[in-house]
Amino acid sequence: MRIARKLSVTGAALMVAMSSASAASLSVGLQDDPDALDPAQGGTYAGRIVFEAMCxxxxxxxxxxxxxxxxxxxxxxxxxxxxxxxxxxxxxxxxxxxxxxxxxxxxxxxxxxxxxxxxxxxxxxxxxxxxxxxxxxxxxxxxxxxxxxxxxxxxxxxxxxxxSAAEAAGDGFAASPVCSGPFKFVERIARDSIKLEKFADYWNADAIGYDSIQYLILPDSTVRLSRLQAGDLDIAERIAPTDLQTLKDDDRLALHESPGLGVSHLFINVREDSGSALATQPQLRKALELSLDRNAINQVAFNGAFTADNQMLTPLSPFHSKDMAMPVRDVEQAKELIVQSGVEAPTIEITYENSLTDGRVAQMIQAMAGEAGFKVELLPLETSSAIERYLAGNFQLYIGNWSGRADPDPTLNTFFGSKGSQNLNGYSNPELDKLLADARTEVRQEERVALYSKINEILLGDLPTIPLYHPSWIYGARANVDGIEIYPDGLLRVTGLKPSN
CATH class of the missing domain: 3.90.76.10 (Dipeptide-binding Protein; Domain 1)
Incomplete structure (x- = not known):
């Protein structure tokens, strides 16, 4: 009896092991906690990564x-x-x-x-x-x-x-979304994790190599890397450029990257009641831009892995204005513009999400602008608090990180059109609105390029925001995850992913 029982237990253990081996789960580290998991309401890049698997x-x-x-x-x-x-x-x-x-x-x-x-x-x-x-x-x-x-x-x-699910759920749809993607929603723990499981009736189910995905919210890039190294994560997004060599030197890991469509920019609140002299004095906005060395920011903060630039549209875009070169840093000219403004030691406050990346950039801006005569105060906030203030327009300057789009309209019209959904800084220019409207209706490529050249010229003159750099999308993964390919939109596509044998 004892022998039979021992064999029975061993057999059960073997069955469990075989079951575990066949039920492959993918663990993905995200930098941010997505907002509403409803495509109609979502507004975050991290949310787009989750949607890519679900909707x-x-x-x-x-x-x-x-x-x-x-x-x-x-x-x-x-x-x-x-x-x-x-x-x-x-x-x-x-x-x-x-x-x-x-x-x-x-x-x-x-x-x-x-x-x-x-x-x-x-x-x-x-x-x-x-x-x-x-x-x-x-x-x-x-x-x-x-x-x-x-x-x-x-x-x-x-x-x-x-x-039918959306109608039944009403305002609660985002708490239990129902889409048609390769993975379906299971549960969400706020600021911790999101779990999905494979949808058996997916139209392309044979191309889906994992049975479940768990997204873990890990704001610190160092933590994401260490958990990737430890095997707690299979994939980690937005690996810090300063950790690239660590990733390359580890045979257990693989690097996956692509130049990106996104932009990091210093969004300037131009409402008169913003509390900042930059709101009403374009020469101060120009002085701030001239106080900054974008190339130095890229080299020091990102080991030169990103693309320093003065435009919202990436150089990957045919609508990027190649003839509008990024100005070099000119502290003396910045000082002269401050004197012309009549504002002595202008004080500005920069709000940003308290990530290692944005923190480094904010500190460099503080130091560089300080040399020109600005007094820069920094306001780092936890992600949800920072986004809440951003969406309310409650900032003087904000380090915005926009994931970008292939067409220029969702970037330029969204941020700078008078009625744009991300026009949160109060910028309005009737001439720009007309050009944006014309560019929307113009289907001929050459004519659209010419229109966006005029749009870029206005934005570079008015400076409602100061673009800083275009990030590359850097993912780290365990070497035994096959099929990863990162596109310029930076999203993790799960179709074709599978564990290697």
């Missing part, structure tokens, strides 16, 4: 920033570019089993346009009607051409959710 989009980007099929298999414009017709993928269901079809696409677009807290209203406002032709064909009707539309749909505006 499929109508269309996507490839590594060359070309638009490729996802839930839509093909699309076409009418002759005057006012109607966009999509053919939809067949056999797709949401995580609750409801069917993905043209009617659900119509309901999704209308939900994002009408939901009170939707951040997608501006992006989708050019769509005046969504027509269901048949179950697999839907037409977006516009009053005028809208050149960025396909690009907009490669992000959260194009993510489809179960409309």
């Amino acid at each position: 499929d989009k109508l269309v996507d980007l490839n590594k060359d920033l070309q638009i490729v099929p996802k839930l839509a298999t093909e699309w076409s414009w009418n002759e005057d570019s006012t109607q966009l017709t999509f053919k939809l993928r067949e056999g797709v269901v949401y995580h609750d089993g409801s069917k993905f079809d043209a009617a659900s696409v119509k309901a999704n677009i209308e939900r994002m346009q009408s939901l009170e807290d939707s951040k997608r209203k501006g992006e989708l406002s050019p769509i005046k009607e969504v027509e269901v032709v048949d179950s697999q064909t839907v037409v977006f009707k516009l009053e005028a051409p809208f050149a960025p539309l396909l690009s907009v749909l490669t992000d959260r505006a194009g993510m489809m959710v179960s409309t």
